[in-house]
Amino acid sequence: MSLHEAPPISAPLIPDNAPFSQEQRAWLNGFIAGLIAPDIAAAQGAPASPPAQAEDEITWHDPSLPLAERMKLAEDKPLPLKLMAAMAQQDCGQCGYDCQKYAAAIASGEEKRLNLCAPGEKPTARMVKSLVEGAGGEAAPAAAAAPAALPKSSKPLGYARENPVMARFLSRARLNKEDSEKSTYHIEFDLSESGLDYTVGDSFGVFPANDPELVDQILAAIRAPADFPIGEGTLREALIHDLALHSAPDALFELISYIVGGERRKLARSLAKGEDPEGDASTLDVLAALQKFPGIHPDPEAFVESLEPLQPRLYSISSSPKVDPHRLSLTVDHVRYLIKDRVRRGVASSWLGERIQPGASFKAYIQRAHNFALPSSGETPIIMVGPGTGVAPFRAFLHERCETKATGGAWLFFGHQRRAADFFYEEELTGFLANGALTKLSLAWSRDGETKTYVQDKMREEALSLWEWLEKGAHFYICGDAKRMAADVERAMMDIVAEAKGIDQKAAQAFVAELKKAGRYQADVY
Template sequence: MTVPVLVPRRDLVPETAPFSEEQRVWLSGFFAAALGPIASPEALSNAALIGLGVTTGGPAPGGPVLATNDEAPWHDPALLAPDRMKMAEGHPLAPRLMAAMAQQDCGQCGYNCADYANSIFLKNEKRLNLCAPGGKETARLVKGLAVELDGTTEAAPPVEVALPPAEPGSKPIIAIGTSREAPGEATFLSRRKLNGEGSEKETMHIEFDLGPGLHYEVGDSFGIFPKNHLGHVDQIIAMLGASPRTEIRGRTLRDVLTDEVSLGIAPDSLYELFSYILGGPARETARALARGEDPQGDAATLDVLAVLHKFPAARPHAEAFVDALEPLQPRLYSISSSPKTEPGRLTLTVDAVRYVIGKRKRIGVASTYLGERATPGDKLRVYVQKAHNFALPSDPNTPVIMVGPGTGIAPFRAFLHERKAITAPGPNWLFFGHQRQTTDFLYREELRAMQASGFLTRLSLAWSRDSGQKFYVQDRMREVGATLWQWLEQGAHFYICGDAKRMAKDVEGAMIDIAAQYGGRSREDAVDFVSHLKKAGRYQADVY
């Protein structure tokens, strides 16, 4: 028999948690009783806060092993999912669940990667499909791992929390506009195109007026609940042979398809539904697709409308059809403004996503909603996603180096506006790249003016389509590597924003090369140097 060890009373919910004093004391006692088997006050506090979505992951001493961002070798967005899962083999369930996530810590799911995994493991989060960057691949991996929860002895039992009434005048537990679970409201003001005539891109500067309770800092992201294109919605309704006024969930079918469900890549549950309706070879094809197989080599291209075209004999009831779809997820965008220079306003820098598969034009739901369908005065459901280890240095004298090609410039425009507003004396260096200088030099006038005034100390540019040989920001970094190394020796903080799979990996490779060449280090020591910068908070990334 285990003999309990008495410890002094400790508050398990810290003072920084968003609760009144009465609620905090009550919750501490509740979790102390409900989660006792985890065996230590530290573990109790961590598990309790994970259950409430207000903590970071970490190992639980004396109890179940939780996932942690700091000790996870698979915590690298450049790694492919199979590679991450291979690295996590043999580890406890929570770390393996984390390895299935996209590793971007984007916050789009409402957690960072480790905390989402831990919340599933502790049975406080039942939704297994929230990892938007990971998409269907992550959802399948998580669902496959989650079946182990039914038989595991590691996990704590699910905890039902009934909070006492809040004191009069106290703040709400979840402030409006601070999470996807409690969105606020912003007014769409305007858009303007940033590309010149003839550009292959369509990049918009989007401006919002913020509603009550919405506050942000530079480095934060803005979550937007988009709406599907009405033309797309009506095509699906026509394929179903249904009336747009059919009542679903207390609303019309057209309204539900517009803003409640995703019409993107078809979920496995839709194929399962079709396998019950269809017969013959079509049924077997639908079953194979539901199992994650690709019998005809087109699975990656099948959105909801394409599935209806692929199986024209299937005509499910509208309600069953809607129930088989995934919820329409909010989209996160890096904020490109500073509240110090634009109080009450917020801006984004958004690329409209358009492409063709077969003969059908496809569009990005949120990017084209913001880029063409939202009209001035529209009220949008939104929230501010606080930055996770992506912020300006506390000392304004610190030099900053920013690498942001394409729309990756967004947070660095915000950084520059912020540093200018507070008259930060530290030098600023921006690396920006895009396709062509004449058409794709985003915020050209602003940046040139900052450079002319001496505020933007260095502006290094890279254009990938202006010559026969493609030239990227990482190539420019290597070209000026000696000076970049001097800045790092002077304590500069290094920031990167943009594509996680290719660009971010290539930029990190350039940093390692520069540390080796100009720092006189071996390759292994150069890798360790970059790793040390990350742990010290001097190498920060906002990648997607």
């Protein structure tokens, strides 16, 4: 249908016999109408209607708000927007969608997997399941006895989690000095045989493996043979490569409730409902859950069915293909923490930081950036805020701008705990300052003095200069933690705008929202 044949905006765009509820159909009609209205108006020679209030100005999907508060703010909204509130619209890309498309796919019934929102973890998965069931939908089971193949994707091979290719691990090098409290690695990969290409701002998806030592402890806890057949492999192989072990799912507690009795059954049923009667539910991974109910001996196939699939992990790419199109790098924190005398390790970060060996091949894919890219002109100045591993995409930006001889200014805010131990890429950044690829470097160290200093504090210290850069058309970027750092940085930005323009906080918030709509305020948060 041509633009001249398009229906009037008031006409319904989703037919009555489409497989949607009335609520879903109404929302989709409005959403599609909003997308095509400007094009139809332009084709008919009429000026486009002024846009409705931008979604970025609405706080119901603010990731800094607790889940309960977001859901309260979204209680009168249609199902897709309620789902977005549950996800907090972080647009991390981990699910293979952005949040709006993932919510729409769930609401329409096209997407059955309800647990793909990685930042929200189990609370978000429970809320999504509850919203779908409340709307009359049926929640899909977590996993099958034989781990099912990922659904086919229309995206090209290597550019979706459903269509991975093989890449090769090259090397890892620790970025922290020996006296650091952290272990962060610069990790390099070879793409030469993968057929992959990427752009700065993109992310790299890796399919990790679980720690074999952890798997052996789980097998001992359930007293199951490692070679028990599961699908085309063994139970041990499935636990290493196919199943998530970091957080005990509700279905596991449901299974346990059928095995135990008395007070232990009551406890298992409470945990399956998301309750926390003993105050430790958030610390229960699969092994800890089994240790909480010692002596159980579940059927191996039933045990596998109660677990969720092991998800790929996304990392911001820290290299530029203009330096070497066949080499890609990541900047990865090795996650480790102690709970009840047992060291817990991040699944992918431990696999990358400890176990995978140089030359090993693994499944991977490129996740194209969603609204996170360098300006089209190298003359446009950029301001980058990336503490810790948040510096990753900005290292890529600087390498790219160095190769393209970009003339616009580049200002980086970087921070960590201690300058002497945690100054990632210090020599490179100093070199970028020397050759002009980096114009200004502002550093924040939270453990070097009596007062903790963070990147948002440095922004406030440099408020006048930062505002001058914005007035010159600078694009502003954030990468890092969504719940704390990114929210604190946005508040600092609004304070700077309010002071510079002599306006109140509401007007400053609207100004920042306009920067986002114009593509001049971009975030890569997780």
